[in-house]
Amino acid sequence: MYINGIGIVFNRGRGVAVLRQALSEGWRPPEGGYPRVYRVSDEAIRDRSISKDLRRTDRFSRMAAAAAVDAAVDGGLSRGIQGSTGLIVATGFGPHATTFKFLDDMLAYRQSEVSPTTFSHSVHNAAASYISLVLQIHGPTLTLTRFNSAFYEALLTAQSWLAEKKVSYVLVGAVDECGPVFEHIAGRKLTMSGEGRIKPFAFSPSAEAVPGEGAVFFLLSAEQAAGYPGIADFSGNGMETSADSNVLAADGFIGDETAYKRFAAGPAMSFAALFGTMPGQLAFSLAAGAVIVKTRLVPHPDFTHGEYESGCRRSVDCIALGCRGDVRRIRISF
Amino acid sequence: MPDTKEQELAQIREKLKGLLVSHLSLEGVDPKNIKDDEVLFGEGLGLDSLDAVEIVVLLQRNWGLEVRDMNQGKKIFYSVDTLARYIQENVKK
Numbered sequence: 001m002y003i004n005g006i007g008i009v010f011n012r013g014r015g016v017a018v019l020r021q022a023l024s025e026g027w028r029p030p031e032g033g034y035p036r037v038y039r040v041s042d043e044a045i046r047d048r049s050i051s052k053d054l055r056r057t058d059r060f061s062r063m064a065a066a067a068a069v070d071a072a073v074d075g076g077l078s079r080g081i082q083g084s085t086g087l088i089v090a091t092g093f094g095p096h097a098t099t100f101k102f103l104d105d106m107l108a109y110r111q112s113e114v115s116p117t118t119f120s121h122s123v124h125n126a127a128a129s130y131i132s133l134v135l136q137i138h139g140p141t142l143t144l145t146r147f148n149s150a151f152y153e154a155l156l157t158a159q160s161w162l163a164e165k166k167v168s169y170v171l172v173g174a175v176d177e178c179g180p181v182f183e184h185i186a187g188r189k190l191t192m193s194g195e196g197r198i199k200p201f202a203f204s205p206s207a208e209a210v211p212g213e214g215a216v217f218f219l220l221s222a223e224q225a226a227g228y229p230g231i232a233d234f235s236g237n238g239m240e241t242s243a244d245s246n247v248l249a250a251d252g253f254i255g256d257e258t259a260y261k262r263f264a265a266g267p268a269m270s271f272a273a274l275f276g277t278m279p280g281q282l283a284f285s286l287a288a289g290a291v292i293v294k295t296r297l298v299p300h301p302d303f304t305h306g307e308y309e310s311g312c313r314r315s316v317d318c319i320a321l322g323c324r325g326d327v328r329r330i331r332i333s334f
Numbered sequence: 335m336p337d338t339k340e341q342e343l344a345q346i347r348e349k350l351k352g353l354l355v356s357h358l359s360l361e362g363v364d365p366k367n368i369k370d371d372e373v374l375f376g377e378g379l380g381l382d383s384l385d386a387v388e389i390v391v392l393l394q395r396n397w398g399l400e401v402r403d404m405n406q407g408k409k410i411f412y413s414v415d416t417l418a419r420y421i422q423e424n425v426k427k
Contacts, residue, residue, distance in 0.1 A: 055359050056384070113394045115357075116387055 001159050003218050003228035003332070004169070005075020006287050007067040009045060010214035010275055011038040015070060019291055026300030027273045029196045030210060035187060036196030037178050038212035038276030053134050056117050057126075060095035064127035064175040065134055067215035071171060072135055075219030075226060086139040086167040087128055088158055090150035090174045092279020094124035094143075097179025127175060139167045148254075149236075149320070150174065151283040152328040156234060162222050173217030174280030186211045190252060190277065198277065200250035200270035201305040203261040209252030212276015216287045229293045232315070233331040243331055244313045245269060247289045249281040249320035263319050268305040282320040282328060289316040289332055339422070346418040349396075354414070357392050358385050370415045378413075386411060393417075397425045 008015065011030065012022040030038045045062040047054070050069060054062055068087075077085065099122040105114045120126065125143045132141055142157065144150045151174040158170035186192065186209060193199075193208035200207075224230060244267065250260045251272035269292075275284045292299060293313055315333030322328070351365035354374075358381065372378045375386070389411060393399040399421065401407045410420045 051361060055361060109395055112400075113391055115391050117384065 001162055001220050001222060002224040002230040003290050004221050004223075004225045005071045005073070005077070005219035006216070006228065006290060007070025007072070007074060007173075008214070008216040008284075008287050009040055009063050009067045009070075010216075010284070011040060011212065012274070013041070014044040014066060016074060016291060019287065020295065020297060022274055023271070023288060023291065023297055023299045023303065026302035027197065030276070035183055035192065036194075036210050037183065038210060038214075039178060040214050050134050054130060056121070057130055058095055058098045058121045060098065060175060060177040061121065061127040061130045063177065063213070063215040064089060064173065064217075065130050067173055067175070068131040068171055068217040069134060071173065071217035071219045075169075077135070077169060077171075077219055081168065082136045083138045084168040085135075085137050086158070086161050086170040087132055087137050087141045088154040088170060088172040089125075089128045089131070089143045090154035090172070090280060090283065091124065091127075091143065091145050092147050092150060092176050093182055094145050095122060095126055095177065096181055097177055098122045098126075100179065100181050131171070135171070137171065147279055148322040149282070149326075149328050151280050151286075152234070152236070152320070152330070155231065155330065158220050159231075159234070162220065168221060170220045171217055172220060173215060174283035175215035176213055176278040176280050178211045178213035178276075178278070183211055186277070191255070193252070198251055198273040200248055200257070200260070200272045201264065201268070203250075203258050203264070205256045205258050207250065207252040207255060207257040209277040212251075212278045214275060214278070214280075214284065216280070216283045218283075218286070218290075227294055228290050229315075229332040229334050231330060232333045233329075235329040235331075236326070243315040243317040243333065245316050247271070247285045247316055247318045249285045249318065251275070251277040251281045253277050253279065253281065254321060254323045257321070259321055259325060260319075263317075264305050267307060269299055269303050269316075270305070271299075271303055273302065282318060282330065285318040285320070286330055286332065289318050292316065293332055293334065343418055343422055346421050347414055350414055350418055350421070353392055353396065354379075354389075358388055368414060370418075371413050373413055374411055374417075389417075393421070397421050399424055
């Protein structure tokens with residue numbers, strides 16, 4: 001299974017070029033006051049080419065659609081093959097900001113005075129519906145929601161669709177929004193970083209978090225194209241890593257990050273400090289890893305650990321740990 | 335309080351235009367640029383059936399008015415002016 005295209009929306013902006021620049025520039029504190037949050041700007045998700053179709057959407061669906069469209073464009077997904085393209089959206093919390101807005105409206109108004117549009121956007125499949133509308137995708141569509149490893153399972157599903165030749169392409173991605181409810185819960189349940197900096201290489205038993213949001217999508221197929229690496233291997237609870245480097249999705253979400261240390265014996269990277277704390281961190285790690293492998297980019301020292309020397313990285317293991325110590329590993333390589 | 339019925343109508347129109355733009359997420363539309371007699375659906379502002387449902391909600395929330403008869407609704411929802419006149423004539427004071 002190969003990556004044909006990548007689309008990304010995150011706090012620094014939109015697109016692979018912006019991601020490359022951010023990987024080179026290093027860490028920046030999140031903008032705005034307390035609570036510190038890595039937020040996507042409205043400008044990044046304002047898209048005149050698709051705005052007519054997205055007029056009624058919320059930020060969650062806009063972020064997802066922007067990244068998905070960019071991945072399709074980056075991968076050269078042309079008209080006429082949408083019927084053989086599948087779509088899988090992975091999310092930790094879904095459009096929870098809209099869901100809670102709908103619930104607030106139910107309390108504030110009578111049932112007959114609640115917006116049906118708000119309701120329709122509060123369901124988790126809303127983003128997938130908009131993406132399929134904008135890209136005219138007629139293949140199977142799925143939304144996976146889990147606090148942990150939703151993206152990992154989305155990739156497994158994509159792989160099975162391609163192996164079964166159910167579709168020729170799968171557009172698979174992760175999206176999460178940092179709404180007021182997530183911010184509130186993060187403030188109570190996570191150890192928030194006062195300076196707004198995630199420290200993935202501290203391997204702390206009470207790792208600090210900075211909530212983030214964004215969307216990242218990958219156009220996948222069984223054929224190699226566009227010069228991106230392939231997704232060579234998956235491993236649930238697999239402890240073996242033998243890639244040139246590991247990308248750790250250590251973003252403070254699970255709290256105790258001491259178990260990440262065993263994956264940092266060799267050269268290691270982490271981009272959690274770039275993207276912020278969110279359930280889809282593994283997907284963002286994969287995007288960063290794929291760009292580094294493709295372009296041979298040497299990331300800024302803010303994002304590396306140990307004896308990380310410049311040079312060609314032909315394989316990278318992206319690793320995320322779950323709350324119960326479970327390990328999710330995705331290997332990308334040429 | 336407005337001095338005359340015409341002033342009251344103008345205030346309702348102004349409020350309506352703002353609510354239409356914000357409630358219906360009409361990006362790039364300035365409420366001040368919406369004409370009083372501009373057709374809301376199809377031509378003109380280009381609203382559709384989903385917007386009509388949102389306008390029903392908007393009328394209920396802001397003025398406590400219910401529009402149940404869709405034949406009646408077609409006349410009421412024709413323009414900002416027809417909507418404003420319906421509100422002025424039917425809202426309980």
